[in-house]
Amino acid sequence: MKxxxxxxxxxxxxxxxxxxxxxxxxxxxVRMIVPFAPGGxxxxxxxxxxxxxxxxxGQTILVDNRSGASGNIGVAAAAQAPADGxxxxxxxxxxxxxxxxxxxxxxxxxxxxxxxxxxxxDVPTALAVHPSVPVKNVKEFIEYAKARPGKLNFGTAGPGxxxxxxxxxxxxxxxxxxxxxxxxxxxGAAAIGLLGGEVHCAFVTLAxxxxxxxxxxxxxxxxxxxxxxxxxxxxxxxxxxxxxxxxSGSWQGVYAPKGTPDAIVKKLHAVFVxxxxxxxxxxxxxxxxxxxxxSKSPAEFAEFMKEENDKWTKVIxxxxxxxx
Amino acid sequence: xxxFHNLIFGFxxxxxxxxxxxCFLGCLLGTLIGVLPGIGPLATIAMLxxxxxxxxxxGALIMxxxxxxxxxxxxxxxxxxxxxxxxxxxxxxxxxxxxxARQGKAGPALAIAAIGSFFAGTVCTLVIALFGPPIAExxxxxxxxxxxxxxxxxxxxxxxLAPGDMVKSLAMVFLGLLIGCVGTDVDSGWRRxxxxxxxxxxxxxxVVIAIGVFALGExxxxxxxxxxxxxxxxxxxxxxxxxDQVKRSAGPIVRGTVxxxxxxxxxxxxxxxxxxxxxxxxxxxxxxxxxxxxxxxEGVAGPEAANNADAQCKxxxxxxxxxxxxxxxxxxxxALMIHGIAPGPTVxxxxxxxxxxxxxxxxxxxxxxxxxxxxxxGLWVSLLKVPYRLLFPxxxxxxxxxxxxxxxxPFELYLxxxxxxxxxxxxKLECSPxxxxxxxxxxxxxxxxxxxxxxxxxxxxxxxxxxxLSLVFVIITVLILVVMALPVLxxxxxVITG
Numbered sequence: 001m002k003x004x005x006x007x008x009x010x011x012x013x014x015x016x017x018x019x020x021x022x023x024x025x026x027x028x029x030v031r032m033i034v035p036f037a038p039g040g041x042x043x044x045x046x047x048x049x050x051x052x053x054x055x056x057x058g059q060t061i062l063v064d065n066r067s068g069a070s071g072n073i074g075v076a077a078a079a080q081a082p083a084d085g086x087x088x089x090x091x092x093x094x095x096x097x098x099x100x101x102x103x104x105x106x107x108x109x110x111x112x113x114x115x116x117x118x119x120x121x122d123v124p125t126a127l128a129v130h131p132s133v134p135v136k137n138v139k140e141f142i143e144y145a146k147a148r149p150g151k152l153n154f155g156t157a158g159p160g161x162x163x164x165x166x167x168x169x170x171x172x173x174x175x176x177x178x179x180x181x182x183x184x185x186x187x188g189a190a191a192i193g194l195l196g197g198e199v200h201c202a203f204v205t206l207a208x209x210x211x212x213x214x215x216x217x218x219x220x221x222x223x224x225x226x227x228x229x230x231x232x233x234x235x236x237x238x239x240x241x242x243x244x245x246x247x248s249g250s251w252q253g254v255y256a257p258k259g260t261p262d263a264i265v266k267k268l269h270a271v272f273v274x275x276x277x278x279x280x281x282x283x284x285x286x287x288x289x290x291x292x293x294x295s296k297s298p299a300e301f302a303e304f305m306k307e308e309n310d311k312w313t314k315v316i317x318x319x320x321x322x323x324x
Numbered sequence: 325x326x327x328f329h330n331l332i333f334g335f336x337x338x339x340x341x342x343x344x345x346x347c348f349l350g351c352l353l354g355t356l357i358g359v360l361p362g363i364g365p366l367a368t369i370a371m372l373x374x375x376x377x378x379x380x381x382x383g384a385l386i387m388x389x390x391x392x393x394x395x396x397x398x399x400x401x402x403x404x405x406x407x408x409x410x411x412x413x414x415x416x417x418x419x420x421x422x423x424x425a426r427q428g429k430a431g432p433a434l435a436i437a438a439i440g441s442f443f444a445g446t447v448c449t450l451v452i453a454l455f456g457p458p459i460a461e462x463x464x465x466x467x468x469x470x471x472x473x474x475x476x477x478x479x480x481x482x483x484x485l486a487p488g489d490m491v492k493s494l495a496m497v498f499l500g501l502l503i504g505c506v507g508t509d510v511d512s513g514w515r516r517x518x519x520x521x522x523x524x525x526x527x528x529x530x531v532v533i534a535i536g537v538f539a540l541g542e543x544x545x546x547x548x549x550x551x552x553x554x555x556x557x558x559x560x561x562x563x564x565x566x567x568d569q570v571k572r573s574a575g576p577i578v579r580g581t582v583x584x585x586x587x588x589x590x591x592x593x594x595x596x597x598x599x600x601x602x603x604x605x606x607x608x609x610x611x612x613x614x615x616x617x618x619x620x621x622e623g624v625a626g627p628e629a630a631n632n633a634d635a636q637c638k639x640x641x642x643x644x645x646x647x648x649x650x651x652x653x654x655x656x657x658x659a660l661m662i663h664g665i666a667p668g669p670t671v672x673x674x675x676x677x678x679x680x681x682x683x684x685x686x687x688x689x690x691x692x693x694x695x696x697x698x699x700x701x702g703l704w705v706s707l708l709k710v711p712y713r714l715l716f717p718x719x720x721x722x723x724x725x726x727x728x729x730x731x732x733x734p735f736e737l738y739l740x741x742x743x744x745x746x747x748x749x750x751x752k753l754e755c756s757p758x759x760x761x762x763x764x765x766x767x768x769x770x771x772x773x774x775x776x777x778x779x780x781x782x783x784x785x786x787x788x789x790x791x792x793l794s795l796v797f798v799i800i801t802v803l804i805l806v807v808m809a810l811p812v813l814x815x816x817x818x819v820i821t822g
Contacts, residue, residue: 037731038370039655047373048662065367066732069525073733076522102513153780159513181779184510184772188654192591192647196464198780207661211646211668284377287664323513 025085025264029060033081033089035074037067041205041290045121045252046090048284049275056271070160070323071095072106079113083259088268089114092252093162097308101316102160102323111309114255115265116302118272121290124225124249125166126235128209128218129201130194138174138221138241141201145176153181155190155199160323162250163190163203165312166224168319170203173243194218205250206232207289224249225291245311251293253301269298327453330680337681338688343386346379347689350387354394355696358410359402361535361726365395365411366652373659381663382678386685388659389639392652393445393686396635397693400437400628404430405704406719408539413631415534415761416599420616420623422542430705431563433624436573438697440629444581445690448636451585452643453683457669460644463589468780469787471592472773473797475766478601480801481608493759496750500763503528510772511779523735530596531730533764535723536740537757541747543716548748563701565621573625576606580629587630588637591649592773596765602630603758617756636686643667643679 032050036042043065050061066074075095081087096110127138133152135141145152156164159182171178181199183189191208193199195217206229212218213232223229224246225237238246254272256265275281276292285292295301337343353372357363369388376384399411404421417437424433451459466474479497506517507527518524565573580602587598606626607616616623641647646668648654660667665675672679707715727740750757781787788794 037651038367039651039658043370044373044658044662047370048377051374063371064732065370067526068731068733069522073522073731158508158510179779181776182510183776184768188648189592192464193467195645195647196467198467198776211666211670214666215669280377283664284662288658288661321513323508323515 025267026057026059028086029062030057030085031062031064031081031087033064033066033074033078033087035066035071035078035089035091035095038065040067041123041250042090042092042252044288045285045290048281048288049120052275052278052281053271056275070099070102072099072103072108075099075110076106076108078255079108079257081257083257083261085256085260085264085268087257088117089255089257090120090252091255093248093250093308093312096253096255096305098160098162098165098312098316100309101313102321110255111306113258115258115260116295116298116305117254117256117265117268118276118295118298118301119251119253119293119304120272120276121285122225122249122251122293123290124206124223124229125163125203126206126209126220126223127167127170127201128194128204128213128220130197130199131217131219132197133200133219135219135221138236141221142174142176145174145178149177150179152178152201153199154178155193155202156180156182157190158182158184159321160316165315165319165321166203166246167201169245169315170243172318173245205289210289248308251308252290253295253305265298269295330676331453331684333676334680334682334684337382337677338386338685342380343383343681343685344688346383346387347390347685348692350390350392351394351397351689351692351696354391354396355398355693357391358395358398358400361402361408361410361531361539361723363726363729364531364652365392366655367729368395369652369655369659373655373662376659377662381660381665382681384659384663385656385678385682386689388656389682389686390689392656393632393635393689394693396632397438397441397697400441400624400631401434401697401704404433404437404624405707406539406715407542408719408723409531409534412530412534412596413599413634414628415530415538415596416603416627416631416758417624418538419603419758420618420620423617423619424621424624425708427619429562429619429621430708431701432565432569432621434701434704435563435565435698436569436621436625437628438694438701439570440573440577440580440625441632442690442694443577444584444629444633445636445693446687447581448585448588448633449683449687449690451637452640452686453680456640457644457672459589460641460647463591463641464645464647465793466590466592467791468773468776469791469794470797471590472770472777473788473794473801475770475773477797477801477804478597478604479762479766479770481604481804489754492753492755496755496757496759497763500760500765501767503533503760504764504767505771507768511775521735523733523739527768528739529730529736530761530765532727532736532740533743534761535727536743537747537750537760539719539723540740540744541751541757543719544744544748545751546712547716563705569621573621575609576602576622576626577629579605579609580626581633584630584633584635585637588634588649589640591641591647592769593649596761598630598634599627600762600765602626632690639682639686643671643682644669 034042034046046063050063054061066077071094078089135144154167183193190202191204194202209218213220220235223237226247228237273294276294282292357368368391395411399414400417402408402410403414403417404425407418407422409415409418421433508525509516515525583602584598587593606622607613638649638653641649642653648657727736777787
């Protein structure tokens with residue numbers, strides 16, 4: 001009997017503690033899982049955010065790098081964490097929208113197993129060509145490629161990478177045929193291949209090639225963004241020239257495990273919106289090539305993620321990429 | 325004299341008291357993380373990056389750079405003392421450095437490692453100052469066919485020159501190549517040898533194998549040897565190298581510096597290749613190659629110089645082209661961009677304080693590291709007098725913390741234990757793990773470059789012969805094979821006619 005009473009007492013205590021935690025949240029350090037290695041684009045964003053976020057929440061933010069398996073290891077760790085607001089995930093276009101299509105056997109679903117909190121950044125990507133390709137705009141590039149079917153190469157960070165899928169989407173819309181040349185070592189390696197002229201073109205983040213654009217070593221034909229980029233006022237964005245679906249680059253957002261109390265999700269959303277408006281954060285992110293984009297509400301971000309999932313799953317099916 | 329003015333300007337930046345302090349702090353931190361296995365400069369710099377937001381960009385870069393090359397110094401210390409490679413690049417130093425320590429020559433080995441690194445650091449500082457931008461442009465001429473031919477040359481030379489049982493070392497090279505195949509296939513995205521274990525989809529980490537095979541394997545085999553269980557070595561010997569040791573190290577240090585600088589400039593080569601090739605060259609040049617593996621000081625001097633030169637020259641493509649040659653460099657690039665500086669061809673004219681200040685600070689940092697490390701040698705060596713029953717658990721603990729901190733993954737600990745067992749087994753079978761490491765490092769890179777070259781040439785293998793640089797490497801490879809084969813053929817003929 002004693003033990004039953006003790007158990008009951010503990011259960012009651014835990015329940016009370018649970019309610020209390022939603023009100024005073026957070027009362028202990030918050031762990032932010034980054035599903036990529038230190039130094040990657042996601043990690044940089046996390047490192048820029050975390051000090052300001054910590055100040056806002058009044059708690060330390062522990063950045064926990066769980067890299068591996070295209071980010072799936074970190075995503076799985078976050079999905080299995082207690083849904084109490086003390087574990088959040090910094091997901092990106094790859095882990096939250098592309099991987100579900102690539103890894104149908106992976107048993108964690110970003111849409112089903114997470115609560116979307118807010119988008120934080122968008123890193124615009126660009127269709128970049130080596131200067132040896134004699135074209136000045138997207139139209140000329142398509143004509144040039146159509147005259148040489150299967151002869152031009154594009155660099156990617158692997159068959160399931162964002163840059164590959166963007167190019168496949170563009171190729172289908174434009175009716176051209178280019179050959180994929182995958183690079184190990186991420187998008188940086190593919191950018192080096194483009195710079196050295198080993199490949200003719202690639203979809204790369206603007207940040208990785210901006211200095212070479214200024215030096216005339218790479219030409220940017222168009223950017224995947226919802227508007228023109230201030231630093232490249234003469235370069236069109238894709239929706240402007242008829243490619244409606246290509247309006248976002250490589251985005252990142254914050255998630256909490258499914259079941260995290262609404263009050264905590266709302267608080268996290270409010271805090272993140274505030275953090276992302278901090279002038280220091282905005283400036284640092286801009287300098288590193290990312291634009292601050294926050295969602296109006298968790299529901300809006302959930303909607304955006306659903307759209308992105310559908311879009312990429314469709315491309316993956318059409319191209320026939322299977323990563324098993 | 326432009327260079328002179330620029331260097332004076334650089335000194336004026338680097339010698340300001342704040343920058344000196346950041347340089348010292350970076351070097352000290354670097355030495356510490358270098359000594360600890362696993363925790364590398366990459367993770368440290370990532371964690372420290374937010375702190376640098378509040379200091380000047382020059383100071384930030386000077387400190388981060390100090391961590392980076394300081395780690396190369398520190399990494400050799402544990403390799404020599406306890407066969408525990410603190411950094412990827414110091415695996416080679418384990419081979420002869422540890423043997424020297426066992427013979428009571430840990431002091432000279434540590435001193436030569438520090439001196440060699442300092443020499444390489446000085447030369448590379450000058451190289452960056454004098455030829456940085458043109459060298460970086462040349463490095464861009466290296467595409468996949470060149471990388472493949474270069475690595476093939478390295479692998480074949482290493483296999484041919486390997487001592488002892490040719491069959492055994494070939495078997496180890498191939499095993500290394502196979503282990504290198506584990507992971508996701510770069511072209512198709514299919515998983516190879518991953519057995520549905522999610523942690524294996526990115527392949528096996530170099531540090532996991534290195535710590536397992538070298539450090540843990542050594543501990544297990546030591547425990548199996550009942551004779552020498554009390555202390556590591558009772559005779560500590562001289563702390564500083566003798567005249568003869570310095571004389572024998574001079575050549576290897578110079579050659580190692582040249583090799584390291586060459587590989588450092590190429591963005592497509594990893595951290596271990598420079599020290600591997602330096603070791604191979606020294607072994608080839610030695611009058612008595614059998615000393616290698618048994619405590620030859622040349623095997624410490626050359627690779628240590630090479631590895632520091634490599635680390636420092638990786639700054640050339642990063643600063644002058646904005647191309648990161650390694651993960652750590654990518655992080656530095658990110659740090660600079662957050663400070664609003666875009667490295668690239670224009671950085672020298674737009675931010676001369678940053679460029680020249682950093683270059684001069686690297687030389688000052690190298691000097692600091694020597695001053696920091698030489699007095700520490702006595703302390704390190706006295707560590708060897710710690711009884712095994714205390715030393716071994718300590719090494720195990722540090723190794724485990726280090727491995728876990730790589731990816732926060734418990735699976736990698738099991739994997740390290742597994743490789744520890746394999747290391748013990750190979751020791752008993754007298755199979756040297758060095759060819760295995762070489763195959764493991766070069767294999768995946770060769771495969772990637774071969775497949776990329778073939779994809780781009782649409783399946784035409786003559787691409788390796790029609791590109792001049794690649795052709796040079798192929799010709800050298802063939803020449804080496806012929807030279808190595810001739811004496812054997814002659815002998816055979818002698819046997820037949822006689």
